[in-house]
Amino acid sequence: MTALLQLSVREIPLRIRQQELTATELVQAHLAWIDRTDPSLQAWVELDHDGALREAERLDRLATRGTVLPLHGVPVGLKDVIDVAGLPTRAGFAPLGERPAQADATIVARLRELGAVVLGKTHTTQLAFADPAPTRNPWNPERTPGGSSSGSGAAVAARHVPLAVGTQTAGSVLRPAAYCGVVGFKPSLGWLPLDGVIPLAWTLDHLGLFTRSVEDAAYTYVALCAHQRLELPLLAEPPRLLLLIDFLELAEPAVAEHLLDVARRFREAGARVEERRLPVDVGLLLAVHHIIMLAEMGALHQQMLEHHPDAYGPRLRSAVEVGQLIPSGTLLHARRLRRRLGAVLDTFLSQADAVLLPTAAGPAPGRETTGDRRFQAVWTLLGTPAISLPSGLTRDGLPLATQLVTRYGHDRHLLHVAAWCERILPGLPPPPLA
């Protein structure tokens, strides 16, 4: 692995600006590494070698003329539910066919405007639900990389790209990030329009970012949102954090112990960490999420299921069918509760800089599943920003992760808090498959 593969999102345009690097060299290095390692990892469903190299050459000509964009030359992978003009959006679902997308999704167009180079499409579970993708976990090929953004998480961990985009309707960004040992950031609901992205459950769908550091996530987020420059960390003093006991009780003992150790480290570094319970039953939040998600899935797939029942994976088909049986009054009840619970939890979240909990109940399980969504789905339901930080390894060498969540719409503040926390946590080495 060359040093070029270790460059961060933020370093790349700086190095190009200083003429220490060209976008073409960088893209060639990443494509060569992917070609060498992806046959075993299977993070990519399609690579666009020619298109990526053409774009890198164009960016190099631009740089020669003195224009260097915020994401100039940054190789990026896109989950295969996101349209990229000229490439098919297969989503692991055969009836969608091989017809290339006519236009870029908004997120892709924005990334291109900023100078990112699209290398290709990363594997997703079928239509971003729960039937596992072929992707392996870079830390252990017999474990799941998580889902549904399986390829995006694995690709960033394996140094195939420093930046990837995924979607999350339950836990599909944060969980793969946790299992693969990278940073996963899910901004607030509605952060960017989802046009050009295949929906799963439209009131729950989020876009999210995979990077190898909080700084890269923050840098990309700010660039995409056209916010003012963000320097990290900016906290005037160590943060106040609420450690959520509810989730420690749901976690595997080793994970709960790990989070207590993480909290101890934060305390020793000056943070105020208080153990608290959510003011709302986690089971109720998950029930509301489950009803809304499956009801929307059932509605979205009504016609497709009638025409192509056998094309569906077993988990997706079951969820769609059950979703079609939910009484309308129940859905309305759940949606109303969502709003009410959101208000209660917004008040709770306002008491601290962020809440602290494990990203997942345990380390990556076997490949027959994509893992447990309970720890992430609560925040997806509420639309709050959430970020997963790699925070250690199990004795078996699998990543463990810590999750931070704050109030809806306070995304940049969450990134500041996460940057502070990241400095306290031990960094992970590259995974064995990298």
Next chain:
Amino acid sequence: MDGQSLLPHSLVLTHDTKANSTNLLAYAIRTPPPGEELPHFPLDNLAAPSAHSAGLQVIVGWSPTMETERTNDQWFTILHTAAELRFGSERAAVLTDELRAMAEAIARVLSEPLTFHAEVPFDFPIERIDRS
């Protein structure tokens, strides 16, 4: 008769689990005396006519209280029956675990009363504002 339950408001819900769990449901507002066996109504001869002829007063209308008081098992029965009717018995059998999870979710959500009249009539506003 198995699965028989008596709920408040004199709601009578009958369910014959011996007959493949599919023979259900009649709602009636009569609480039977102790020891009286309730009639049950096969799916192909369901509800109002049978209940009426059996001397039960059939409920007209809908009560949220009734909904919130249904148990997980009752919701599972309702969903399973609907699955059989819509997707066939083979698929309904495949869906059993998912149906049970959904039944629990519905029962849990409906146990939370709402005050529709006291809440603004929209569910989840989406704003694209970073308030940091």
